[in-house]
């Protein structure tokens with residue numbers, strides 16, 4: 348049974364298991380009559396062949412309150428795009444599959460390149476950014492929700508709970524961030540959240556001192572969850588990182604753009620499992636190693652923008668402090684897991700901590716070498732002011748792709 352603890356920084360909306368899904372769905376459907384809700388699904392083509400997405404579609408097919416579903420399809424060729432259209436056609440809601448690699452979409456990226464506004468690299472950040480652009484171009488939704496396509500434990504209650512705080516017109520929330528425990532196969536997962544982000548935030552507080560931004564980030568029970576919902580007026584001014592700092596980046600943007608009273612976190616599942624990436628200790632450009640470096644960079648950059656001075660010595664101290672904090676937290680995770688009959692491989696976890704400690708230094712070095720480097724894709728407001736026709740052309744391009752490469 349959940350608790351009802353509030354941390355005092357941002358509101359936490361728990362699942363007290365006192366309300367059934369039908370009742371929640373009924374109320375969401377009433378909200379949706381006056382505030383249209385769009386769901387964004389950033390998807391890799393390979394996820395269509397995985398076990399999670401077919402089940403996600405089965406669940407979504409039963410959701411009555413969604414106005415539109417926008418699927419951003421990455422890493423697909425023409426035949427795969429046609430297949431994707433067939434795959435998603437069982438959704439009863441209006442939906443759009445955006446083929447990000449289509450010749451038309453690529454021509455649009457080149458158009459942005461000429462303006463110096465193109466995303467620096469492909470990936471989930473660019474995919475999400477494109478889908479948000481499409482949503483802005485449609486100009487008919489009041490609420491947007493987004494979740495990953497690799498959730499093995501998906502059910503439609505997760506979506507209902509994610510959307511509710513921003514769809515309820517009586518609530519002050521502009522953004523809701525999902526949280527849950529990541530558990531699967533009898534193990535405690537969420538390696539980067541538990542072993543990097545949580546101890547790093549504690550260590551930063553010790554090394555650089557109290558910062559509102561650190562307190563804010565520490566308030567989130569699962570800062571790396573890929574699930575969030577927002578009221579759409581905030582979207583045109585949202586800067587999305589194109590690297591793996593996407594989740595932290597979106598939280599940082601909410602901190603910059605919104606009052607703390609308008610941000611909340613919401614419990615959406617009691618056991619979440621997804622596809623696990625490899626740690627990749629040998630190759631820092633892949634897997635959780637790359638993810639951990641990008642996350643550190645995102646946090647360092649944000650603190651620097653808030654007036655924190657970083658030097659090589661600060662990063663060396665931070666590494667040592669982090670290492671101690673991470674080992675201490677590991678004790679807590681171990682005890683918690685053990686008491687709940689879950690496995691924690693302490694050797695593997697300590698190896699991960701060692702890798703993350705190295706990556707703190709690596710990220711620090713990248714930051715010191717190039718403090719102005721920014722992974723952020725320009726906001727849609729900026730693109731719109733540089734090229735007022737762009738959004739309408741993008742919407743037309745997505746529709747033309749759909750027509751030209753009909754499922755067949």
Ligand SMILES: O=C(O)[C@H](O)COP(=O)(O)O
Nearest residue numbers: 536537538539540571623
């Ligand atoms: O949330 C995280 O910490 C990362 O996405 C890794 O998650 P995993 O350990 O569950 O694969």
